[in-house]
Amino acid sequence: MGTETEPFRTVPAEVRPYLAELVRRTHAVCGPRLTGVVAVGSLALGDYRHGRSDVDVTVLVAGPPPAATLRELADALDHRRLPCPAAGLELVVYPADFARVPSGEAGYLLDLNTGAHLPGRAAFDPAGGPSFWYVIDRSVAHQDGIALYGPPAPELIAAPGPADLYAAVRASVREHGDGEGHLADNRVLNGCRSVVHCRTGRWLAKRAAAGQVAATEAEFRPLIEAAVRSFERPRAAALPLPGPQVRSFLARVRALVDESAAAAGA
Template structure:
């Protein structure tokens, strides 16, 4: 691991043990273990953020290893010091190519603030979460074990990422199960990605939106203040303004989708390469 890009000290021992247990279960079938999400973008907030991990394995991994891995990593068998662990296991032949699908072998959610969930069927979950995670992983994933990220995670093509962002913004607009400040900051990150084609930390994206969109500056700044607090003590934000902001963010994503569509040649599409 590059020390300059090491995860925060609060979770380093946990991630080391997670990688160790994953190696013990998967053996020679393990290709890579990568920290993604807020850890990869340098925006991890202890007491607020989840730990996001992407694991890549050879397709020949015995299926029985997946429940064994879930048991080895589930909280409290492996106590999670963060709000939760969101770990996704992919086959290497899937992540090696761009895709707009979920495509996982296992999706595990566990931890003190997350409902316990394990899925072995990618059809059970909306694909957009996984497309966005792989896009962030390709750009900024931190290696915990194995081959470098660019060798194992292909970047989803821009149309697939924009479609995933559109679904993400609509999910956050609905508000079910999401803290208000995180809904706003995710909207900011989505808008900045549409503008730049690059993933930024939520706080940095929010600062950019606050600087450029005076009408939403008070809301975004309030979301940033709330984001400094633990998830359980997040500050209330005005619901109508949150909905208005996310409707605006959705329009920016739709504009980006339209711009890609208008650039497509007849009978084809132009994806990122």
């Protein structure tokens, strides 16, 4: 089916067999429509932590394929049929033609969440939902995505334009500022990653971004360091962080993002 062994050596050993089987099943369902499978998120940024991180995957298909094919794919990759060794699988399927063009839209054909620590979800219509998750993921994929099947990630997935990306980062910071459904450490570290991206134009692993922000934001250094310590633990053992400090830090993040956006004219 054209899958090379080399890309799988660049992902953690704990998830290699799972990803190989995921690619095999995706190819079996999609057939010649399948144009690419890309590892994104913490796998792409070199910050995957077993027992804490999700496996994030982007799939590109020519088509779009029939709805029945997408439902078959969701069933084939469901945790009950293909147990995910990570905290969960977050997989997004895009039309290949859509992904090759910069966009601020969600644009997916299938958004699948499944796993021991994720609420199950299989969505087939992005209308009415937030788009920022997908815009940021495509930006990470263009920068550092690991092609598990098909051409290199930058050939498959375009980088969003600056205005769309700043809008997505702002929406992400607002989402984590509200906090509902997110671990406190993840809220802080995503804020750090947003700040570093706005300053440098690069996505960094969460812990690397935390180090940079802690060095320049002395007021919040103890909070950021506590978030890193918590992130190094399994999800179930995450450390509590003081809510008012987390909210104050994310307000600071919003201000820094707005400053960078204004300087960039976005």
